[in-house]
Amino acid sequence: MSGPTGDKMIRVDMTNQTAEVVDFPDEWKLLGGRALSAKILLAECDPTCDPLGPDNVLVMAPGVISGTAAPTSGRISIGGKSPLTGGIKEANSGGQPGQHLMKLGYRVVIVKGQPADANARYALEVTADEVKVVAADAHKGKWNYALCMDLHGQYPKTASFITCGPAGELRLAGASVATTDQDNRYPARHAARGGLGAVMGAKGLKYVMVDPGRASVRQPADRKGFGELCKTYTKDYLDGPQMFKTGTSSVVPVANMLHTFPYKNRVEGQSPDAQTLDGARIVESFETRGGEMHNCMTGCIVKCSNIVHDAQGEYKTSALEFETLTLLGANCAVASWEDVADMDRLCDDVGLDTVETGAAIAVLMDAGQMEWGDAEGMKKLIAEIPDGTDRGTAIGNGGVATGKFTGHHRVPHAKGQSIPAWDPRPLKATGVTYCTSPMGADHTAGLIVNPGLPPEQFAWESQKVQLVNAVCDSSGFCQFLQPTLDDIRAFYGALYGEEISREAIHDQGWECLEDEWAFNERAGFGQDDDVLADCMGQDPINGQVFDVPADVIAAAKQRMPAQEDLFTVKASG
Amino acid sequence: MPKVIVPPPYRGPTGGRGEIQVEGHTVLECLEAVEKDHAGFLAQIVATDGTVHRFVKLFRNGDQITGDALGEKLAPDDELEVLAAIAGG
Structure with missing residues (x-):
C-alpha cells in the first residue's frame, strides 16, 4: 500500500532552453500546490x-490529490517572487493542466533562467x-x-495549456497566468493575483502544452477506502445546499447588504447598482441567450463557473465571478453586468488579474482622469494595454503603480496588492489576514465573513x-468544495x-506559512509591513x-494551540 | 423554545451570537423574535415583499425548508438554521 510511485518533476532552464525530468523526492509526497511551491x-x-530577472523561479505545482478520482481536486498553484508585492506569491487556478500533469506523474514544473x-x-x-x-x-x-485557437490546431485535442498573454510578455505586474478549461478550449481560468504572468513572460515562456x-487517473494505495471517500464526499455535497451552484456572482446582494460591495474606489461599501450587477441576472440570461453553469475541470461537482453568452447567443466569457463584478463593476461605478462581462473577457484575453485591473482603474477615476462608470472608456483602456501606452502600462502594473502615475494618494492595498472585494472595515478579521498573509491582500488566503466576531477572536x-x-x-481541492482539514x-x-494525524496536517499548514513568511523576511519585509494602506484606517x-x-495583528503570526474547530472548519476563499 | 442558528455573515446584528433560543411557533415568529432583541437581523433573511431572500436557505433540524418557508410550524425543541451563500470568486 504505497500509493502513487515513480513521480517525477520537470526542471526547465530558460537560459539554455532545456528541460530535464528528474525524480520527485519521496519525502515530498505529501507536498503539493502552494506548500510545495x-x-x-x-x-x-x-x-x-x-x-x-533570471534568478526568479517560476513554479507550477498541481495539488497532492490532483489527477486522482477525488471530486473537484485538479487545481494547480503557480508560484514565484511577485513583481507586484516583492514577496512570495502563490496564485491558484482550476482548469485542466493540473489534472493532466499529475496523470502523467509530473508533480511540479520548475522554471529558471532567462533567454x-x-x-x-x-x-x-x-x-x-x-x-x-x-x-x-x-x-x-x-x-x-487567439493563441489557444491556434494551439488547438497545432496539438492533439487531448492537450491543455498554460499561457501567458501580452500583459505578461510586457512584464506588467498585474499580469495573470491562464489555464484552459475542461474542454481544453478557452483560456478562461487564471492564476491571477500577484503578477505571475509577468514572471512567465520575463522568462520568454509563452505557453506550456500538456x-x-x-x-489514466492516479491510483491510490487504498483503492477501496479512497473510492468510498470519493463516493461519500460527493453524495454529501450533492445532498447538501450546494451554495455555489449559481456561481460566486450570486453573492452580490449578500455582500452589498454587509457593506462589502465597494463603490467608487471603496469610498462606500454599497453600490446603488447591486441589482443590475447581481449574478442572478446572468443566470436569468441563460434562458434566452444560452450559457449555463459548468465545471472548469474534469471531476468537479461544484460547477460554480458560469458560461456567459452575449445578446446574439455567442460565447463571451467564463466565469464571471463576484470579485470581477465588484472590482471592474461597482468599484468603478459601472452598473451593467454585461459591460463587466466584456471587460472580463478582455482581461482574460490580455492576461490580466481582474481584481488588480479594476482596482487600478478605480484609482484612475478617483484621481479624476476618467469618469466614474465610463464602461466604454474602460474597455478601450484595457484593450490599449498591449500597445504599451503610458496609461495602459500604469493600469497593467496595478493599483499602486496607477497611484504613482496619477499622483493620487488613495490606493487601497496591502503589501502593494490591491484589496479584493471583501472589505477589511466591516470584516476586520479578514483585514488581519490581509495584513499578515505572505500574499498581501488576498481573500483566498483566509476569508472570514463574520461582522459580529469579537476582537479577541480576530487573531x-x-x-x-x-x-x-x-x-x-x-491539496488540489477547490476552496469552493469547502473541505476541512x-x-x-x-x-x-x-x-x-x-494514517495522517491531525497534528501532521496542522504542521503542514503551519510549515507552509512559515516558509512563506521566511521568504518575505529575507526579501526585506518586517512587522511594519503588516499593515493596510492608510485610507482603510481613515475613511x-x-x-x-x-x-x-x-x-x-502580530498575534495572528504566532502559532497557537490547535482548537477542535481547526479541523472541522471549511476552507473559505 | 426553538433555537435559531445564525450563520457567521449574519452575526453583525446579534453581536456575534450564533445560537439564540426564542419564543415562537412558526419560522417567521422565531425570526421576528430574534429581530426584537437584535435589530437588523430580520432584513438579512426576509425581503421587503415578505419573501425569503433567494440567497438565504432555511433548515429545520437539518432538512431544508422549501415553499412557504416562513409559515412552517416549529416545535419547541426544533432547530432553525439559516444559511447564507458566501464565496470569494
Whole structure:
C-alpha cells in the first residue's frame, strides 16, 4: 500500500532552453500546490532577486490529490517572487493542466533562467514520452484566446495549456497566468493575483502544452477506502445546499447588504447598482441567450463557473465571478453586468488579474482622469494595454503603480496588492489576514465573513482560516468544495495508505506559512509591513474603519494551540 | 423554545451570537423574535415583499425548508438554521 510511485518533476532552464525530468523526492509526497511551491522557492530562489530577472523561479505545482478520482481536486498553484508585492506569491487556478500533469506523474514544473534574447518566445511541451522546450516566436504577442485557437490546431485535442498573454510578455505586474478549461478550449481560468504572468513572460515562456494522451487517473494505495471517500464526499455535497451552484456572482446582494460591495474606489461599501450587477441576472440570461453553469475541470461537482453568452447567443466569457463584478463593476461605478462581462473577457484575453485591473482603474477615476462608470472608456483602456501606452502600462502594473502615475494618494492595498472585494472595515478579521498573509491582500488566503466576531477572536480566526486555506491550496481541492482539514487528511491517508494525524496536517499548514513568511523576511519585509494602506484606517464605510491594534495583528503570526474547530472548519476563499 | 442558528455573515446584528433560543411557533415568529432583541437581523433573511431572500436557505433540524418557508410550524425543541451563500470568486 504505497500509493502513487515513480513521480517525477520537470526542471526547465530558460537560459539554455532545456528541460530535464528528474525524480520527485519521496519525502515530498505529501507536498503539493502552494506548500510545495513555498518549499521550492525558499530553497532555490534568492528572495532579494529581481522578480523579472533570471534568478526568479517560476513554479507550477498541481495539488497532492490532483489527477486522482477525488471530486473537484485538479487545481494547480503557480508560484514565484511577485513583481507586484516583492514577496512570495502563490496564485491558484482550476482548469485542466493540473489534472493532466499529475496523470502523467509530473508533480511540479520548475522554471529558471532567462533567454539572452528578450524578444524570443518559447514553449514547453509535456507528453508521456517527452518533455522539451521549443521555439514559439510565431505566437509572440498573441492574445490568449487567439493563441489557444491556434494551439488547438497545432496539438492533439487531448492537450491543455498554460499561457501567458501580452500583459505578461510586457512584464506588467498585474499580469495573470491562464489555464484552459475542461474542454481544453478557452483560456478562461487564471492564476491571477500577484503578477505571475509577468514572471512567465520575463522568462520568454509563452505557453506550456500538456498532453496526457491516454494516461489514466492516479491510483491510490487504498483503492477501496479512497473510492468510498470519493463516493461519500460527493453524495454529501450533492445532498447538501450546494451554495455555489449559481456561481460566486450570486453573492452580490449578500455582500452589498454587509457593506462589502465597494463603490467608487471603496469610498462606500454599497453600490446603488447591486441589482443590475447581481449574478442572478446572468443566470436569468441563460434562458434566452444560452450559457449555463459548468465545471472548469474534469471531476468537479461544484460547477460554480458560469458560461456567459452575449445578446446574439455567442460565447463571451467564463466565469464571471463576484470579485470581477465588484472590482471592474461597482468599484468603478459601472452598473451593467454585461459591460463587466466584456471587460472580463478582455482581461482574460490580455492576461490580466481582474481584481488588480479594476482596482487600478478605480484609482484612475478617483484621481479624476476618467469618469466614474465610463464602461466604454474602460474597455478601450484595457484593450490599449498591449500597445504599451503610458496609461495602459500604469493600469497593467496595478493599483499602486496607477497611484504613482496619477499622483493620487488613495490606493487601497496591502503589501502593494490591491484589496479584493471583501472589505477589511466591516470584516476586520479578514483585514488581519490581509495584513499578515505572505500574499498581501488576498481573500483566498483566509476569508472570514463574520461582522459580529469579537476582537479577541480576530487573531485565531485569521490564523485558523489561513492554515486551512494553505492546506487546501496545497491539496488540489477547490476552496469552493469547502473541505476541512479532517477531510483532506482522510484523502491523503487513503491515497498513500497511511494514517495522517491531525497534528501532521496542522504542521503542514503551519510549515507552509512559515516558509512563506521566511521568504518575505529575507526579501526585506518586517512587522511594519503588516499593515493596510492608510485610507482603510481613515475613511469609514458604514461607520467603520480598520482599527485592529498592531499586537492583535502580530498575534495572528504566532502559532497557537490547535482548537477542535481547526479541523472541522471549511476552507473559505 | 426553538433555537435559531445564525450563520457567521449574519452575526453583525446579534453581536456575534450564533445560537439564540426564542419564543415562537412558526419560522417567521422565531425570526421576528430574534429581530426584537437584535435589530437588523430580520432584513438579512426576509425581503421587503415578505419573501425569503433567494440567497438565504432555511433548515429545520437539518432538512431544508422549501415553499412557504416562513409559515412552517416549529416545535419547541426544533432547530432553525439559516444559511447564507458566501464565496470569494
